[in-house]
Amino acid sequence: xxxxxxxxxxxxxxxxxxxxxxxxxxxxxxxxxxxxxxxxxxxxxxxxxxxxxxxxxxxxxxxxxxxxxxxxxxxxxxxxxxxxxxxxxxxxxxxxxxxxxxxxxxxxxxxxxxxxxxxxxxxxxxxxxxxxxxxxxxxxxxxxxxxxxxxxxxxxxxxxxxxxxxxxxxxxxxxxxxxxxxxxxxxxxxxxxxxxxxxxxxxxxxxxxxxxxxxxxxxxxxxxxxxxxxxxxxxxxxxxxxxxxxxxxxxxxxxxxxxxxxxxxxxxxxxxxxxxxxxxxxxxxxxxxxxxxxxxxxxxxxxxxxxxxxxxxxxxxxxxxxxxxxxxxxxxxxxxxxxxxxxxxxxxxxxxxxxxxxxxxxxxxxxxxxxxxxxxxxxxxxxxxxxxxxxxxxxxxxxxxxxxxxxxxxxxxxxxxxxxxxxxxxxxxxxxxxxxxxxxxxxxxxxxxxxxxxxxxxxxxxxxxxxxxxxxxxxxxxxxxxxxxxxxxxxxxxxxxxxxxxxxxxxxxxxxxxxxxxxxxxxxxxxxxxxxxxxxxxxxxxxxxxxxxxxxxxxxxxxxxx
Numbered sequence: 001x002x003x004x005x006x007x008x009x010x011x012x013x014x015x016x017x018x019x020x021x022x023x024x025x026x027x028x029x030x031x032x033x034x035x036x037x038x039x040x041x042x043x044x045x046x047x048x049x050x051x052x053x054x055x056x057x058x059x060x061x062x063x064x065x066x067x068x069x070x071x072x073x074x075x076x077x078x079x080x081x082x083x084x085x086x087x088x089x090x091x092x093x094x095x096x097x098x099x100x101x102x103x104x105x106x107x108x109x110x111x112x113x114x115x116x117x118x119x120x121x122x123x124x125x126x127x128x129x130x131x132x133x134x135x136x137x138x139x140x141x142x143x144x145x146x147x148x149x150x151x152x153x154x155x156x157x158x159x160x161x162x163x164x165x166x167x168x169x170x171x172x173x174x175x176x177x178x179x180x181x182x183x184x185x186x187x188x189x190x191x192x193x194x195x196x197x198x199x200x201x202x203x204x205x206x207x208x209x210x211x212x213x214x215x216x217x218x219x220x221x222x223x224x225x226x227x228x229x230x231x232x233x234x235x236x237x238x239x240x241x242x243x244x245x246x247x248x249x250x251x252x253x254x255x256x257x258x259x260x261x262x263x264x265x266x267x268x269x270x271x272x273x274x275x276x277x278x279x280x281x282x283x284x285x286x287x288x289x290x291x292x293x294x295x296x297x298x299x300x301x302x303x304x305x306x307x308x309x310x311x312x313x314x315x316x317x318x319x320x321x322x323x324x325x326x327x328x329x330x331x332x333x334x335x336x337x338x339x340x341x342x343x344x345x346x347x348x349x350x351x352x353x354x355x356x357x358x359x360x361x362x363x364x365x366x367x368x369x370x371x372x373x374x375x376x377x378x379x380x381x382x383x384x385x386x387x388x389x390x391x392x393x394x395x396x397x398x399x400x401x402x403x404x405x406x407x408x409x410x411x412x413x414x415x416x417x418x419x420x421x422x423x424x425x426x427x428x429x430x431x432x433x434x435x436x437x438x439x440x441x442x443x444x445x446x447x448x449x450x451x452x453x454x455x456x457x458x459x460x461x462x463x464x465x466x467x468x469x470x471x472x473x474x475x476x477x478x479x480x481x482x483x484x485x486x487x488x489x490x491x492x493x494x495x496x497x498x499x500x501x502x503x504x505x506x507x508x509x510x511x512x513x514x515x516x517x518x519x520x521x522x523x524x525x526x527x528x529x530x531x532x533x534x535x536x537x538x539x540x541x542x543x544x545x546x547x548x549x550x551x552x553x554x555x556x557x558x559x560x561x562x
């Protein structure tokens with residue numbers, strides 16, 4: 001039996017190693033057009049930023065070590081130029097010698113990955129403009145910026161890699177600007193989460209420009225000019241293009257393989273393409289989203305590695321191991337902050353026509369009486385019918401990673417918010433509270449579904465009229481420091497004695513700093529004859545961030561300097 005794998009970074013290397021573990025006698029051959037295999041793609045920005053100082057630590061395996069350990073014929077710097085499914089052969093070219101030849105296969109695995117998007121803008125090929133996709137790119141960028149210490153960097157695109165690059169270039173002492181065409185950073189998350197991240201980025205002195213498009217580049221002496229649609233220009237010593245990637249389907253198309261609606265390689269549940277003896281994994285494929293059912297791509301190392309293992313199982317053992325899809329669980333460090341997401345964000349659920357409720361809570365990373373606790377915001381989306389958890393997003397500091405993993409496990413198995421309420425976690429004051437933030441998210445969602453809590457959102461206040469009454473239940477000192485225009489102030493601890501000040505027959509919109517005191521006030525009023533009572537989801541903290549980020553030049557909290 002002869003297996004050929006095209007592409008040897010995440011999914012391809014994983015498939016090859018698994019194939020060998022399952023079949024010691026098979027002939028296994030890997031083609032990789034680059035110089036390196038099985039490297040830590042996600043660590044590349046941190047090597048550029050000198051967080052990782054030893055370049056060798058980026059490599060999980062080398063071609064030589066892979067050959068020795070797994071007895072696999074690894075051919076680097078060799079590009080597969082064509083596939084003939086009829087004759088079951090591939091054509092290859094050695095990029096160092098120019099030699100061309102063919103190899104036959106019994107089973108073939110495609111893992112070509114994705115290619116960075118480089119729009120045809122004027123000047124985009126000028127020296128100093130880079131994309132970051134592989135080790136070679138990394139070496140070029142690192143060499144270039146090392147000669148321009150204290151210079152100016154422009155990062156185009158505010159996705160995960162773009163923000164990691166912005167942070168690392170900033171840490172090298174460069175003056176950094178980030179240009180994003182959309183109205184927020186991190187497109188997979190909802191705007192309220194992005195708003196908190198954007199404020200973190202701005203607090204570090206990074207020039208963040210949203211809803212801003214690049215129209216081209218020019219060279220002026222030794223300086224690059226980044227030209228913007230509004231007619232302005234930014235000076236740069238280095239430009240990083242992080243606009244996005246697309247599946248590399250060139251080989252698949254030339255071989256007549258079927259593509260899907262998301263323009264990735266179509267695979268069935270066993271990761272088998274439209275040609276039965278060819279399987280595909282990684283960034284180049286598409287599959288059904290487990291939540292929406294729509295075709296999707298995912299550009300994450302975790303799913304690619306798992307796909308490689310599953311694909312190898314099906315090749316050797318027969319199609320017995322179905323791939324369940326990915327919910328795009330991801331996490332990113334943005335300076336001091338950590339941001340994580342899993343599942344389908346509220347905006348994408350809305351676009352897919354899936355009815356849902358969004359709720360937000362702020363909780364401490366560990367017990368408040370133990371030093372160092374920091375607030376984290378958890379936003380979840382769930383079904384109003386049965387409480388199925390559709391997504392979770394977290395912006396915080398310590399402990400974000402373990403909470404998103406808990407929530408992702410519930411989302412992946414189509415679990416409900418009721419599981420969050422009863423989730424049993426390891427508790428000690430340095431690590432959590434007796435009621436973990438995950439539990440708190442479940443409690444709030446449960447209260448909403450059971451009718452004990454009605455919520456409204458940061459962008460609903462513009463819909464208020466004479467039939468509504470806005471009530472701030474924080475302390476007088478907090479109210480004076482900054483509040484929402486038009487709000488009355490009755491602290492929650494005084495509300496029972498001051499019920500006569502609250503107009504009967506009106507809708508009562510309550511808010512506090514984070515949401516908890518608002519909920520307590522909500523319960524008091526509901527049980528004292530007030531029928532329409534709503535609590536601001538995420539509280540004043542989230543409202544303020546969203547208002548400042550949505551209309552930074554116009555809207556500001558009352559009592560807070562611009």
